Structure formats: C-alpha cells, structure tokens
Amino acid sequence: MDPNSVKSTLSNLAFGNVMAAAARDYQKELLAQGKAQASSSNNEEVDLDELMDDPELEKLHADRIAALKKEAEKRESMKRQGHGEYREITEGDFLGEVTGSEKVICHFYHHEFYRCKIMDKHLKTLAPIHLDTKFIKLDAENAPFFVTKLGIKTLPCVVLFRKGIAIDRLVGFQDLGGKDDFSTKTLEILLTKKGIISEKKDEEEDEYDESRRRSVRSSATVDSDSD
Numbered sequence: 001m002d003p004n005s006v007k008s009t010l011s012n013l014a015f016g017n018v019m020a021a022a023a024r025d026y027q028k029e030l031l032a033q034g035k036a037q038a039s040s041s042n043n044e045e046v047d048l049d050e051l052m053d054d055p056e057l058e059k060l061h062a063d064r065i066a067a068l069k070k071e072a073e074k075r076e077s078m079k080r081q082g083h084g085e086y087r088e089i090t091e092g093d094f095l096g097e098v099t100g101s102e103k104v105i106c107h108f109y110h111h112e113f114y115r116c117k118i119m120d121k122h123l124k125t126l127a128p129i130h131l132d133t134k135f136i137k138l139d140a141e142n143a144p145f146f147v148t149k150l151g152i153k154t155l156p157c158v159v160l161f162r163k164g165i166a167i168d169r170l171v172g173f174q175d176l177g178g179k180d181d182f183s184t185k186t187l188e189i190l191l192t193k194k195g196i197i198s199e200k201k202d203e204e205e206d207e208y209d210e211s212r213r214r215s216v217r218s219s220a221t222v223d224s225d226s227d
Helices: 003-052 057-080 091-099 114-126 145-147 186-191 202-226
Strands: 086-089 103-109 134-139 157-162 165-171
Touching: 003 202, 086 091, 086 114, 091 103, 091 134, 103 114, 114 134, 114 186
Parallel strands: 086 134, 103 134
Antiparallel strands: 103 157, 157 165
16 A cells, blocks of 8 residues: 555544544533533523512512502592683682682683783693693683782783692782793793792603693694684
8 A cells, every 4th residue: 555645544534533523522512501501591580570579579569550540549639629721700600610720820811812822831831741731721811800800910920829829829920921922931930930830740741842842732723814
C-alpha cells in the first residue's frame, strides 16, 4: 500500500473523530441549556402562584375594587341630583336646586347676549368633569324675583352657591381678562381658586380632552349664531 495513501486515510479518520466529538459536545450544551430554561420557567410559575396567593395583594385588590365601586355609586348619586351636565332650570326650580347640593354654579343669562353664549360654552364643557359641583343656568328675564333678590345688574352673571348661600359671583368677564376669547382652562382655574370646584385629577385628563373637543364644536355654533 502506498505510504502516502495510508497517511491521508489516517488523517481523514482523525479529523472525522474530532468533528464527531465536537458534535457530541454541542448536543450536550443544547441539552443543558434546555434544562436550565425549563428550571427557570418552573421557578417563575412557582413565584407567580405564590404572588397570587399573597393575602396582602388580595387585600389591596379587594380594597381597590371596593373604592371603585364606592366612587361609581357616588357618581350615580350625583347624577341623580342633576350633577354631571349643564342644565337649564326655571325660577320655580331655583331654590330646590341651589339648596339640594353642597356646591352649585348658576349662570343668570339672556338668550340674546353673545357673551352669555360664550359663558354657556365653557360651563357646558366643565360640568361633566367636575361632578361634585352642580352646573345650572337660569334665564334672567324669566326670574325677576331672584334677579332682584340677588342684586344682579349685569349679564352674564355666574353666582356661586355653597350649601344654599351665595358666596361669590363672576360679573361679565371682569375676572377673565375682560375679553371674549378666554379659554375654558382660564375659567376652570378661576373657579378652582374660588373653591367652588375641585382641582382636576390626572386620570380625568381624557375626559377633559373629550369635553374640550365637544366645546370646540359648540363654539362653531356660537359663532354661527352671532353672524
């Protein structure tokens, strides 16, 4: 046999053995990784099960559900009292409305006054956001007794009531820069400072934005009526 041929054959066999050994080592490494991942997964499942059975977490969850339920019941109660929307009332309704809620905003208006329509637009936007306060409007022409009783001489006039007592008022746009283009946010900040509405919470931002979009549509109607 040719010596060179024998040498080549032995060399090929040696290379083949090395490759086979490498393949076996690779398979062992893959198997070890699979076992490690399975073990980690099992540990995670155990941890999750332990968390689900944690009495403190269960209590926090139950407390959160109870708080949400209480808040929902409060909102429904407020809505039954006329909160959550900007409503028109009559002179005959007036006393019952302002004494029936702790905080009430009443806009005395005239249906032909452009500035009253501007105030309407902003109050309509705020009403569904600040549910703790009742927002109502009363045609001043049809409520002569209370217009005289409250000394209302300039419209729009927004009277702020707490527990049935008039505590403050906005006369015209004096406190709003004296111009027609004030924002809903400007009015909201002013009413907050006067204590008749509460500062809006972060989770109410979406609701505020939606109300703001509705107000933009209402603004187009006001501008159309003024032409």
